[in-house]
Amino acid sequence: MMRLRFILLFIALIAGSASAGDDKERYIIENRLLKEELVLARKPNIYFVFNLREKIAYINSRGIHLRELQIKDSHYWGSPAPGTAYRLKKKSTFIEPSREIIKPGKSEGDFKIEALELTDMPSRYTLFFDGGLTIFIRPETKGIVSGISNFFYASKRFLTRPVAMLRSSLWGKPYTAIVIVMDKNDARAVYWSISEGSGAVAYPS
Amino acid sequence: MFNKLKYLRIIIRIIIILSITFLAIESAGYYLGTEGGSFGSQERAARKAGKTSLKALKAKNAELRKRLKNLTPDKIYIVVDTGRNMLYLKRGDGTIREAVVSCGSGSILEDPSGNRRWVFDTPRGEYRMQTKQRDPVWIKPDWAFIEEAEEIPKDPRKRVEAGVLGDYALGLGNGYFIHGTLYTRMLGRNVTHGCIRVGDKDLKNIYRVAGLGTRIYIF
Numbered sequence A: 001m002m003r004l005r006f007i008l009l010f011i012a013l014i015a016g017s018a019s020a021g022d023d024k025e026r027y028i029i030e031n032r033l034l035k036e037e038l039v040l041a042r043k044p045n046i047y048f049v050f051n052l053r054e055k056i057a058y059i060n061s062r063g064i065h066l067r068e069l070q071i072k073d074s075h076y077w078g079s080p081a082p083g084t085a086y087r088l089k090k091k092s093t094f095i096e097p098s099r100e101i102i103k104p105g106k107s108e109g110d111f112k113i114e115a116l117e118l119t120d121m122p123s124r125y126t127l128f129f130d131g132g133l134t135i136f137i138r139p140e141t142k143g144i145v146s147g148i149s150n151f152f153y154a155s156k157r158f159l160t161r162p163v164a165m166l167r168s169s170l171w172g173k174p175y176t177a178i179v180i181v182m183d184k185n186d187a188r189a190v191y192w193s194i195s196e197g198s199g200a201v202a203y204p205s
Numbered sequence B: 001m002f003n004k005l006k007y008l009r010i011i012i013r014i015i016i017i018l019s020i021t022f023l024a025i026e027s028a029g030y031y032l033g034t035e036g037g038s039f040g041s042q043e044r045a046a047r048k049a050g051k052t053s054l055k056a057l058k059a060k061n062a063e064l065r066k067r068l069k070n071l072t073p074d075k076i077y078i079v080v081d082t083g084r085n086m087l088y089l090k091r092g093d094g095t096i097r098e099a100v101v102s103c104g105s106g107s108i109l110e111d112p113s114g115n116r117r118w119v120f121d122t123p124r125g126e127y128r129m130q131t132k133q134r135d136p137v138w139i140k141p142d143w144a145f146i147e148e149a150e151e152i153p154k155d156p157r158k159r160v161e162a163g164v165l166g167d168y169a170l171g172l173g174n175g176y177f178i179h180g181t182l183y184t185r186m187l188g189r190n191v192t193h194g195c196i197r198v199g200d201k202d203l204k205n206i207y208r209v210a211g212l213g214t215r216i217y218i219f
Helices: A002-041 A143-170 A184-193 B002-035 B038-049 B054-069 B142-147 B200-209
Strands: A047-051 A056-061 A064-078 A086-092 A125-129 A133-139 A176-182 A199-203 B076-081 B086-091 B094-102 B108-110 B117-119 B125-128 B131-134 B137-139 B160-162 B168-173 B176-179 B196-198 B215-218
Touching: A002 A047, A002 A056, A002 A199, A002 B054, A056 A184, A064 A143, A064 A184, A064 B076, A133 A143, A133 A184, A133 A199, A143 A176, A143 B002, A176 A184, B086 B200, B094 B200, B108 B142, B125 B168, B168 B200, B176 B200, B196 B200
Parallel strands: A047 A199, A133 A176, B076 B215, B176 B196
Antiparallel strands: A047 A056, A056 A064, A064 A176, A086 A125, A086 A199, A125 A133, B076 B086, B086 B094, B094 B196, B108 B117, B125 B215, B131 B168, B137 B160, B168 B176
């Protein structure tokens, strides 16, 4: 009985110290990311914060949360804990929303709105950042159509991601892939606001 | 029958070989990607360097959060969501007033000469209110004439148009304004040439409470 108690105490001590170490590592990463965010916030631009732990994405400027968007789910793949701010290199989607070309002479009185609006934005797209971070945004599964397309995209990523990781590793480049599931309109809002050169910070889960 | 079995065996072998190859690539990718990535080594270095206590780390992070929070203006500021066509008049974390607005259409206009091109987006980022005008007049830029397929006038007086910007215009710089509109039915839609159109009552309120230098965040 006494021996069992010692064993349990030993396990508790080991588990406790491991957890403290994890906490410490988390705070170190958080510290570095907060410093990076502070650098982004000093400029008059819009930047993005993906907090995978709190499951919230923020559209920020000067440290102000201009908009909060709920992350329904997220999956992490590749190099652990991105510890820097990133710049968006490219956003990619299957069919990119196209801008209307105005035909001179057609006045506003015609009342046919030829505009690029939030509803024209895709809800399934990929954000390629510098430093090897790729964020896949997709809407949550609602109905058969989104279910099938989510299954199709998940399968595609399952096949392509290991190859991308292997290639990056062989070239000595980091590769981190994050899949973020959001409400359809929230995913559109991120696509609408993010543009090439936008800064982003991703707090790991 | 014998041939069919033979083919079946070949197909099964191909599937097995492909599966093994795929799993090998997957395992190698996963192993190299997670262990060999530079972030992993960064974290290890950080851990080695991290001799600070947990309490001190928490305090440091709280301080950094405070510094971020301190960047929020202590006076009234304006937030414009160009996607949802909403304007928020804010102080601190609180919202004083919400207004439905119209932002840029994102459309493109090309000069028939082929030398110039305009993209009618509302600019994003942080701005400051630079001017405040009552009963503003619109000095029509070149694109306004090109859009209407009209000749660009040489006389600057022919560019002046009164009444179209509503009762007030708040300038953000570079020819962009928060102003009133004749097309109130279009509020909530992206129809402008980059300016932010606001309904009369909301505009009057914004004009009254937001002074010169007020920060405007557009996203």
